[in-house]
Amino acid sequence: MRRIARVLGRCGIIVFALGSAGAQAAEAAAAAEITGLKDAPGHDLTVGRCIICHSLEYIPSNAPAMNRAAWQKTIQKMRERFGAPITDDEAKQILDYLDANYSGKAS
Amino acid sequence: MLTRRELLLAGAGTWLSRRARAADAPGVTAAPQDSLGTLPGKQPLIQRAFRPPNFETPLADLAAPFTSNDVFFVRYHLTVIPWLDAASWRLKVGGASVRQPLTLSLAELKSGFERVTIAAVNQCSGNRRGLFAPRVPGVQWANGAMGNARWTGVRLRDVLNKAGVAAGALEVVFAGADSAVLPQTPNFVKSLPLERALDESTLIAFEMNGQPLPHWNGAPVRLAVPGWTGTYWMKHLTDIRIEPKAFDGFWMKSAYRLPTGAFPGARFASQETPETTPITEILVNSLIVGPVAGARLKRGEHAEVTGKAWDGGAGIAAVEVSVDGRRSWREAKLGHDLGRFAWRDFRMPVDTARAGPLEIAVRARSRNGAQQPDKLTFNPSGYHDNIVQAVSVEVA
Numbered sequence: 001m002r003r004i005a006r007v008l009g010r011c012g013i014i015v016f017a018l019g020s021a022g023a024q025a026a027e028a029a030a031a032a033e034i035t036g037l038k039d040a041p042g043h044d045l046t047v048g049r050c051i052i053c054h055s056l057e058y059i060p061s062n063a064p065a066m067n068r069a070a071w072q073k074t075i076q077k078m079r080e081r082f083g084a085p086i087t088d089d090e091a092k093q094i095l096d097y098l099d100a101n102y103s104g105k106a107s
Numbered sequence: 108m109l110t111r112r113e114l115l116l117a118g119a120g121t122w123l124s125r126r127a128r129a130a131d132a133p134g135v136t137a138a139p140q141d142s143l144g145t146l147p148g149k150q151p152l153i154q155r156a157f158r159p160p161n162f163e164t165p166l167a168d169l170a171a172p173f174t175s176n177d178v179f180f181v182r183y184h185l186t187v188i189p190w191l192d193a194a195s196w197r198l199k200v201g202g203a204s205v206r207q208p209l210t211l212s213l214a215e216l217k218s219g220f221e222r223v224t225i226a227a228v229n230q231c232s233g234n235r236r237g238l239f240a241p242r243v244p245g246v247q248w249a250n251g252a253m254g255n256a257r258w259t260g261v262r263l264r265d266v267l268n269k270a271g272v273a274a275g276a277l278e279v280v281f282a283g284a285d286s287a288v289l290p291q292t293p294n295f296v297k298s299l300p301l302e303r304a305l306d307e308s309t310l311i312a313f314e315m316n317g318q319p320l321p322h323w324n325g326a327p328v329r330l331a332v333p334g335w336t337g338t339y340w341m342k343h344l345t346d347i348r349i350e351p352k353a354f355d356g357f358w359m360k361s362a363y364r365l366p367t368g369a370f371p372g373a374r375f376a377s378q379e380t381p382e383t384t385p386i387t388e389i390l391v392n393s394l395i396v397g398p399v400a401g402a403r404l405k406r407g408e409h410a411e412v413t414g415k416a417w418d419g420g421a422g423i424a425a426v427e428v429s430v431d432g433r434r435s436w437r438e439a440k441l442g443h444d445l446g447r448f449a450w451r452d453f454r455m456p457v458d459t460a461r462a463g464p465l466e467i468a469v470r471a472r473s474r475n476g477a478q479q480p481d482k483l484t485f486n487p488s489g490y491h492d493n494i495v496q497a498v499s500v501e502v503a
Binding site: 052053054055057058061062064065066070074081082083084085104105 | 154155156157158159186241242243244245246247287288289290291292293357361
């Protein structure tokens with residue numbers, strides 16, 4: 001399954017299979033391995049929204065320049081300037097994920 | 108022979124496996140972690156982002172007088188990038204201040220106007236953003252979001268004059284064929300002040316180093332604005348509009364701006380506010396190509412520091428090298444003058460008689476008197492990093 005996921009991942013497709021809680025956790029871990037982003041709450045939503053317009057290297061590569069306020073500003077720019085389809089509730093979850101895992105700069 | 112698809116997959120695989128390479132950029136600040144990726148028709152380049160493609164030229168590939176098309180850096184904001192057919196491509200010239208709108212094919216563009224070649228540096232506004240301290244968001248470029256090439260095309264001025272510039276024209280606006288996934292995302296559209304558009308060096312270019320433009324560098328036709336940063340060099344150019352008003356799109360009004368008055372360079376009066384102003388000309392700068400940071404030089408053996416110096420078109424007057432912690436400076440030998448918009452090679456022997464650490468610093472001076480500063484002028488978008496660079500090496 002991991003090999004299949006990797007192949008699909010190479011094609012730019014990320015598959016989230018449904019199953020038991022254990023299988024879900026395994027799938028989430030496999031997905032995180034494919035996306036290169038940390039497996040933590042909010043991973044799937046963050047990937048799902050960000051990847052509409054851009055690949056995911058921007059997230060770790062920008063981490064040293066980011067803190068919660070900077071991520072908030074970025075998410076706001078993506079929504080308001082670039083039209084990213086992200087609801088208020090989703091924006092909060094994405095912000096929590098990015099801040100918890102990719103804030104490398106002192107606040 | 109790899110197919111394009113296989114190449115793309117190989118590129119994606121490189122990204123996925125995150126094959127990291129030691130940073131080889133000079134400078135006191137550590138460069139971002141580099142991994143290589145491949146775009147069709149390009150050699151492996153430092154991959155800053157896969158989609159939209161943002162690929163940086165490795166330092167070693169910046170050594171040649173002209174940067175090969177297959178290693179020239181790639182920079183996009185938006186992800187829908189059509190492969191244009193040169194035969195059906197058309198350039199429209201219009202706008203509210205045009206006398207007679209025109210539509211030109213590539214054949215008409217090539218046969219209808221005088222052909223001009225200019226050697227010029229194309230440097231991304233954000234080159235070296237990744238070396239900024241404190242760090243700022245954006246593509247984390249090290250030193251390779253730049254290159255030097257011979258750009259061949261026709262003068263924008265000649266095309267604008269054929270269409271006719273009406274009295275009251277203020278800006279010329281440029282759009283390309285690439286676009287965004289979402290219709291709400293502002294298309295990448297840029298403007299130039301009329302006088303810069305009418306400058307004899309501003310070209311509608313269709314060749315780069317004697318070859319048709321590579322796809323990833325704007326095929327079949329792009330703008331070349333020698334002396335100004337890459338943001339104005341519109342790729343996949345399809346529309347030119349002569350306008351009596353300041354263009355107020357996102358990429359002019361909100362992006363590519365500097366604090367007003369913070370930097371030297373041409374002013375863009377119609378776009379300036381009391382707070383911010385568009386980035387315009389490239390500032391005087393230099394790059395150490397060799398030795399690389401952390402290199403070990405053999406004691407008693409010949410060694411030299413080599414690199415490039417360039418500016419926004421005044422030309423380079425001198426390049427100075429210091430090997431004593433920036434206390435004393437000696438002039439390096441300059442290479443051929445390839446033109447005032449091109450970079451200039453420099454070289455200088457390094458004394459390897461004594462063992463120990465050595466810091467090699469380089470600073471360039473422009474013919475207009477401007478010199479590289481020691482201190483960074485911070486700006487939130489990470490533009491204009493032209494501070495004096497140094498590499499630390501070891502003589503052993």
